[in-house]
Each structure stands twice: as structure tokens, then as C-alpha cells.
Amino acid sequence: MSQARPTEAGGSIDARENPGTDSTFTVQPGGAPEDAEAGTRTTLLSARQAGTEGPSPGSLPEVDPSRYSITGELARGGIGRILRARDLRLDRPVAIKEMLAPARGTEPRFVAEALVTARLQHPAIVPVYEAGRWPGGEPFYSMKLVSGRSLADVISERKTLKERLALLPHVLAVAEAMAYAHSERIIHRDLKPANVLVGNFGETVVIDWGLAKDLSRDHGAESSEAPPPAAPAVDGGLTRVGTVMGTPAYMPPEQAEGQPVDERADVYALGAILYHLLAGTRPYEGKTSEQVLQRVVGGPPPPLSERQKHIPEDLLAIVTKAMARAPPGATPPRASWRRICGASRRDRSSGPTTTPGWSCCAASSGATGPR
Template identity: 35%
Template sequence: MTSPHAPALKQVVPAPPELKRVGRFTILRELGRGAIGVVYLAQDPIIDRQIALKTFNPKLSQIERKKHEEQLINEARAAGRLSHPHIITIYDANTEGGLTYIAMEYLQGRELSRLLAREHPFELNDIATIIWKVADALDYAHRNDVVHRDIKPANIFMVGENQPKIVDFGIARSPNRVADQFAQTNDAPYTLFHNNILGTPTYMSPEQACGEPADARSDIYALGAVMYEMLAGRKPFQSRDTEKLLQMIALKTPPAPHEVNPEVPEALSLIVMKAMQKRPEKRYQHAHEMANDIKRYLVKGRRPQKPKPEMEEDDGAGEASRPALKRFAWLAGLLALAGGAAVLGSRFLP
């Protein structure tokens, strides 16, 4: 008989079995792990090549897996319809033995975010070339009706000699994605809050910051924000307070990159500021327009047309800023109800 004063024994939870095989793929080793997902290096025995296999963390319960399964399937459907040298290639996706997985191109390199965090130096022409290639990839995706909606340095993987690959299409909008009917009726909650999948809002467009649907021009804004960070050495907007950060994105205009870093050519700075215009109709309307301006800079050093200053960035005091303030007030209230920054939580992988 156990004494009532004896210390309670901790319940021992057995460790999940180590995966040896998923579908037809043989697991070789783990490449990365997050709270929700794991990426393994695996071997495809049929084609005899190594692939990256993305699936769920074995520690997740069946209920938790079901909750996040939509995001994984959406990633496979969105990226799987694309074939471009600067977009990760999806080879296969399936559910077998209760486990959903994606088999994709095995990339050897580093996320752009890690390189920037280590203050990895990029030459100005290298920055222009990288962004040009990403813009070209986005233009291809947009022409195939796929909007990424989460372009940021963590989702640009650098391989070889400054060769970028767009990855992580988990919240992309595409014609064949899961929950299309919901997205067409009210996209804003899905974009910001569905399954806590968006992460940091630093690279969100003003319309996303105001809780409005994101289209291809939101991807262009986000790419402009990435280019800004690479040129200026800092993010266009920074704040630990999520609501304040969203307000800055919605209403403020950052100093141009060449004003922060005098070594930046004004021609490149103008491209960034046009991509980051507050109003979508004043940005590049298609990613190939941004790519063409960068290409002209690289080839001839020609300057793009300087965008006209906007009236919507005057600290909220001007008449023209009222629509943006009204839109932002809606989002601020939603953030407060949802617990603020907590709803902008974990990604599928870190």
C-alpha cells in the first residue's frame, strides 16, 4: 500500500519511435525541427536521389496534427503547381499510415534571414541580382495564380553562388488550396490568425496590416521590404509592440535606403520605395515590372521613375490618412481580442 505521504511518481511518457521510413522514402537524418514540423533528409529509392521530407513532429497528438494538416496540404498544392529555378520544387505529397508529408527538393545552403542575422556582407550588385531573381519567380507564381503572402528573408533560401529559392507556401493563395471557399469570402482572418501561422508581421504589406486581403502586390511590397533590409542594414520598421509595428506599417514611410546607407545608389533606393508604396495601386502592379527596373539598373544603371510622395503617412493627422486609420483600428481591436502578439505565433518550422 502506498503511503499518502509518499511523493507522487511522475508519469513516464515513452519517447516516440524514431522514423525509419515515410511512404517509399528512407529517412537518413533530421535536417530541422520546430514545434509543429520536422524536415528530414531522405532517400527516394525509385529515382535514387536525396530529397527533403517535411512532416509533423512525432510528439504532436493526432488532434494537433489534424489542426495543422491543412497548412501542409496547402503548401504542397500551391508550390506543386509551380516549376521555376528560383522556387523550391515539390516532388510528391501524400498521407500514408496517418502521416501527411511533402517530398521536396533538398536545398543545401542557408536562409537569407540567417545570413542577415550574421551580418553576412552582400555586394550591392549581388543584392540587386538576388531580388531580381526573386521578383522573376514571384511574377511566374502570380501568373499561375499563386500569391505567396509571406515573403520574408526566412522564406528565401540561398544556395550556391547567391541563388535564391522561394520556400514555404503554407499560407499561399492558389486556385486549388484547401479552404478556398472561406478565403474567397473573408481572407483577412485566415491571413493573420488561422492556425497561428503567419509569424512576425515585419514584412506585411499595409493592407495586410489593416486586416485586408492580400493580392500579388502584397508580395511585391514584402519583397521591397526584404530589399530594404539588405540595402539599409536594418528593417524598414522595428518595434517589439505588435500593434505599434502594424500601425507603423499602415501609416508611416521609412527613410529611403540611401538615406540610411549613403553607399546605396539612389536608383536602387527608388526601386525599393516604389515597391513599398502604401497604396497598392501606386506600387509596381506586376513583379516583372520591378524585375525589369532592377535589370535595367544592373545593365545600364538607368534610374526608374521616382514615385510621388503619398499623403497617407502624416502620423494620422491628415484627411487622406483617415481611411487607413479606420482600417487599422479594426485590426487593433481584433488583435486585442485575440491576445495581441500571441496570435502571431509559431511557424511550421523555426
């Protein structure tokens, strides 16, 4: 059984100093850190800068810290931490995510994460209650305190296919959340089981929107804030041409190559999450994140049917279509999640689906492709 401790938070932070969690770090070619969980941590490969976008960090109002009673620290990283707190005005528990040492390269990303997450109002997306900065200038935001565990931890405990199939509703909930986000022209760009919280009371919550992108602000070119410091713990820009941002084991090849991405990147990641659930292992493995990136670019993962026997045909078809690759220079052929699910039902040669409830994704989960 996994010994991972329960998660109680509404988001995640850089965790270089907490190696038991997925974290964001900088990887330079030839210098990727050795890691037993290579490919599961959010990765940035720095490249050239191009333009700027995003909210002004100075737009957040100053907040009196006496409004909150801090009761403990849930997680800490190189530049930030998540605190357990109580909102004294409304008398309710909250999670507070704050920066410890604001920097030119990291603060704009943090503020963008807070504001993008606050825009998204969906049962499977953690709600933001307040965003501001403390009197000392450090930005923070408060959000719902979700008690539970990551989907990655839950999957690791389920040793049989039958046990893991019971987790399908959580993947459906993620697909529904992404359908909503895509309708708002927001893409996540870092979907993975570690960024999905499974609550103690049945909740499924997509967290960590730190790499999210508002496509309505994209005018045809990837853009960024100032380049990150030489050795930051988190991604220091917004989006840069040629920059690899995301988690290697779950990102599509075009994202691994540093190309601009759209909603199809999230569709691929949903397929990769489903692959992990069905196989009991990540689509790609490697000793370093850079090695995983090379494998993602080099070709598709091992066929699911070879890693796990007796997977229902409709689920195999969904994963294959969601993770479809394009020939060099061509557009990825992935359709919307709804179309993929609908096609898998039409393609079945006989009988009803062997996974009751999953086929409803064709009607209820419409994570979209590009418009």
C-alpha cells in the first residue's frame, strides 16, 4: 500500500525541497536531474523569449493578514508554500497558497495562476476565494481546502484492472472540467494524475493551473514574461517559443518539442491519464525527465493491450484516438473528447460497452479541440 500522506490543499506548489511530491523545476539539456519518478514532474526547458502577456502583478490588492488564522503548513517548496488556515470573516477552513520570495520571473506566473483559476467556476475545479498580496508585497490566494489524495496515489494502490476501472468516474470528471475550461478558452497544459485530487467525500478536483494559457489572448504566437532566473524552482515565464513546459510522461509530442499547443494538448493528456489508469503505469518511463521527453518525441508508448490484458475495446479505442500522433509537420489528428468517445461507441462491432457508465462521456464530457 502507498504510504503517501493525504493531500489537503486546493493547488500545488514547487516542491524541490519536498521530493515526495510532483514538482516544477528547470531542466537544461544534458543536465536533467536523476529521478526515480522521471517524467512525472512538471518540466521547463528554457529557450528564447518572445513577447509578453498576462495580468499585471501589481493589480492585486493589499490584504490584512489578520483576516486569516494560520493553523499549519501543508507543503513547502523553493519559492512558495501552501498553508492550512481559517477565514475569520466567514468562519471556514481554507488553503492559502503564497510566495515566499517574489521574483521578476516567478511572480507573474503565480499571479496568472491565481486569476485564471478564479475565472473558472466548475465543481471539479478548485474555487478561489480571494487573491491579493500581504503588506510586505508577497502575492497569495486563498481557495477551498480539499481533503483527499491525488489520483496518482490512488491508482498506485489499485493492483488489478478491475480495481482501477472503478476509478473511471474520476477521469470523466476531469474531462468534464476540461470541457468547461476549453469553453472559456483556457487550456491547462499540465494534466496528470498528480494534479487531480480525489476527495474524502467523493470530490474530483483538478488543481495546479500554473501553466494554464488563455487562448483568447493568444494572437498567433507563443509569448512570455521575462526569462526565468538562472536556477528557479518554477517556470519563470508565461509561454516561450521553443520552451517545453508540462510533465513529460503525459504531454503530447508537439508540446515536448516546444511547439505552440491548443486544446488538443489537454485531450492527449486525458488519454495519457486514462492510459495510466488502465495499465497501472505511466505511458512513458525513463531515468531522467530529458530521457522521457526524448521518448515522447521519438514515438508512441507501448500498446496498452501489451501492458494489460482484458482492457475493454472501447477504452482501448479512446486512448488510441486521444493520444494519436501526426506525421512530421502535420496537425495532430485528435478530435474533441466527446467525438472520440462517440466514435469509440460507433466503432464497436458488437454488444454494449463492457464498462458501464464510461460511455456517458460521449454525452456529458466534451473537452474540445481547437476552434
